[in-house]
Every structure is written in C-alpha cells, then in structure tokens.
Amino acid sequence: MGGITFVFAGDFLQTLPVMPKGTRDDGVNACLKSSPIWNYVEKLYLRTNMRVYLCGGDDILPAQLLKIGNGTLENENGYISVNHTIGWVVNNVEELISIVYHDIFNLSNKSYQWLYERAIISPRNVTAGEINDIVLLKLNGHSRFPPHKLKLKIGAPITLLRNLQPPNLCNGTRLQIKSLQNNTIEAVILTGPPKREIAFIPRIPMIPSDLPFSFKRLQFPVKVSFAIAINKAQGQTFKYVGVDLRTECFLHGKLYVSFSRTGDPNHLMIFISTGNITKNIIYSEVL
Numbered sequence: 001m002g003g004i005t006f007v008f009a010g011d012f013l014q015t016l017p018v019m020p021k022g023t024r025d026d027g028v029n030a031c032l033k034s035s036p037i038w039n040y041v042e043k044l045y046l047r048t049n050m051r052v053y054l055c056g057g058d059d060i061l062p063a064q065l066l067k068i069g070n071g072t073l074e075n076e077n078g079y080i081s082v083n084h085t086i087g088w089v090v091n092n093v094e095e096l097i098s099i100v101y102h103d104i105f106n107l108s109n110k111s112y113q114w115l116y117e118r119a120i121i122s123p124r125n126v127t128a129g130e131i132n133d134i135v136l137l138k139l140n141g142h143s144r145f146p147p148h149k150l151k152l153k154i155g156a157p158i159t160l161l162r163n164l165q166p167p168n169l170c171n172g173t174r175l176q177i178k179s180l181q182n183n184t185i186e187a188v189i190l191t192g193p194p195k196r197e198i199a200f201i202p203r204i205p206m207i208p209s210d211l212p213f214s215f216k217r218l219q220f221p222v223k224v225s226f227a228i229a230i231n232k233a234q235g236q237t238f239k240y241v242g243v244d245l246r247t248e249c250f251l252h253g254k255l256y257v258s259f260s261r262t263g264d265p266n267h268l269m270i271f272i273s274t275g276n277i278t279k280n281i282i283y284s285e286v287l
C-alpha cells in the first residue's frame with residue numbers, strides 16, 4: 001500500500017452499504033469485511049457506549065443493544081420482544097407523534113434546540129413521508145408550493161439531499177425553514193459545527209435516479225424531516241426518538257440502528273403494529 005496508513009471506522013452491527021435492488025449477498029460483498037484487504041487490517045475496539053454513558057445510564061441498555069445487534073436477543077423465528085429496558089411501546093402512530101413532537105402547534109415558540117434533539121425514524125422513506133405529512137398539517141400556515149410537488153412550511157425541519165456547499169451544506173445536513181421564496185429557501189443549520197448559521201438553498205437541476213428514463217427538473221434538493229429513514233439516521237444522535245415500526249425492519253442492522261440513536265430508554269418511543277414483537281434481521285456472516 002505504498003506505506004500509507006489508512007484508518008477505517010465502522011460498526012458491523014449497523015446497516016450495510018445500500019445496493020439498489022441488491023440481494024443479501026450484494027450487501028455483504030460491498031462490506032469492508034468482504035474485501036481482500038480486511039485480513040491485513042489491524043482491529044481496535046471502542047467498547048464504551050458513549051451515548052448511554054453521557055446520559056448517566058447503566059450497563060443494561062448497552063448490553064441489550066449489543067444483543068439486538070448480534071441477534072442474540074431473538075426468539076427462534078427471528079423476532080424480538082421489546083420492553084422498557086430498550087424503550088417504551090406506544091399504542092399508535094398518533095401517540096408516537098404526540099410524544100416526540102409534544103405541543104408541536106407551538107413550534108414558533110420553541111427553541112432551536114427543541115427541534116434539533118428529536119426525530120421519528122422509520123424503515124421506509126414512504127412511511128417516513130406519511131408521518132411528515134401528518135406533522136406538517138399540525139403546523140400553522142399554508143404550504144408554499146403546490147402539494148404534489150413539495151410540501152414545506154415555515155418552522156419545519158428539512159434535510160438536504162445533495163452536497164450543495166461542503167462542509168456546511170452536505171447531503172444529510174438538517175436545517176429549519178425560516179422563510180420561503182419562489183426560488184430560495186432561507187433556513188438555519190441544525191447540525192454540526194455551523195449550527196445556527198443561516199443558509200440560502202436554491203433550486204438546482206435534479207435527475208431522478210429511480211426511473212427507467214432520465215430527465216432534469218429544477219427542484220429544491222430538500223425533504224421534510226420530522227421523520228427520516230433509518231439509513232439517514234445512522235450516525236446521528238438525538239435526545240428523543242420515535243421509531244415507527246408499522247413496517248418491519250427488512251435488512252441487517254436496521255433495528256439496531258433505530259434503537260441506538262438515543263442513550264436513554266425513557267426517551268425512546270416505539271410503535272409496532274403487531275404489539276411488542278418485531279423482526280430483527282441479522283446477517284451473521286458480517287459480524
């Protein structure tokens with residue numbers, strides 16, 4: 001390797017690289033562990049769960065999370081039963097929203113921190129989108145753009161979908177809308193070192209990647225983010241988290257990622273459409 005030292009950081013309990021329409025083998029093959037260089041990597045381990053430690057938690061939650069990640073908390077059908085050592089099971093999606101976004105009608109009176117420290121996470125973009133629509137309806141004001149295009153309201157959190165101006169404005173950066181113009185969104189950055197800085201987001205040419213033919217549209221590269229997909233939540237830390245399990249986690253590591261975004265089980269609310277039992281898929285070959 002020409003004497004250059006590379007440092008890789010990762011957690012194989014978490015989701016694998018996303019391979020569009022990929023099989024289990026495709027995901028596993030894209031993982032660093034499948035690379036020929038893996039045998040030459042010196043492994044170092046970080047064993048303290050800092051999220052839980054900072055919340056003053058004991059060893060119960062970290063141990064439970066590791067069991068979920070390693071698949072040792074499962075019963076024989078690959079399902080696990082969720083109890084208060086992990087989080088609190090709520091009765092429906094409305095309850096999930098009203099606990100995580102308590103008093104959302106008053107958003108304009110809440111601090112910037114209030115929005116920054118909470119999120120609902122969901123296995124699929126479409127279910128996250130449904131929750132965003134429900135929460136947006138609770139906010140005062142009208143959507144500035146025609147609803148079939150993009151529903152946005154002042155005060156709502158948004159996530160950038162493109163690298164606009166690294167390092168401040170990257171794919172995944174969260175912001176809060178301050179004002180909406182026809183061709184720009186004024187927003188305050190919620191995440192990372194530039195938090196609290198004001199940014200102006202323009203419409204940019206975007207080419208949809210999920211269609212069999214390609215065309216360009218001038219669009220705002222943003223998505224409302226009261227609720228986000230689990231893959232977008234990976235790497236993030238929140239104080240209050242709602243996990244929407246109306247649909248099951250369908251790939252390796254998704255359940256572990258969703259349950260490990262906060263350090264306090266009393267701040268983790270979970271809605272499971274099948275009671276308190278949910279699927280936990282683990283690919284043992286990447287552990």
Ligand SMILES: Nc1ncnc2c1ncn2[C@@H]1O[C@H](COP(=O)(O)OP(=O)(O)OP(=O)(O)O)[C@@H](O)[C@H]1O
Nearest residue numbers: 010011014046049050051052054234235236237260
């Ligand atoms: N040594 C530390 N001292 C204080 N806080 C820390 C330390 N390490 C991590 N944290 C805090 O713990 C939280 C998780 O840290 P970080 O995101 O770096 O961990 P991670 O292993 O990448 O997590 P994950 O992969 O699960 O997303 C963050 O809020 C971070 O600020």
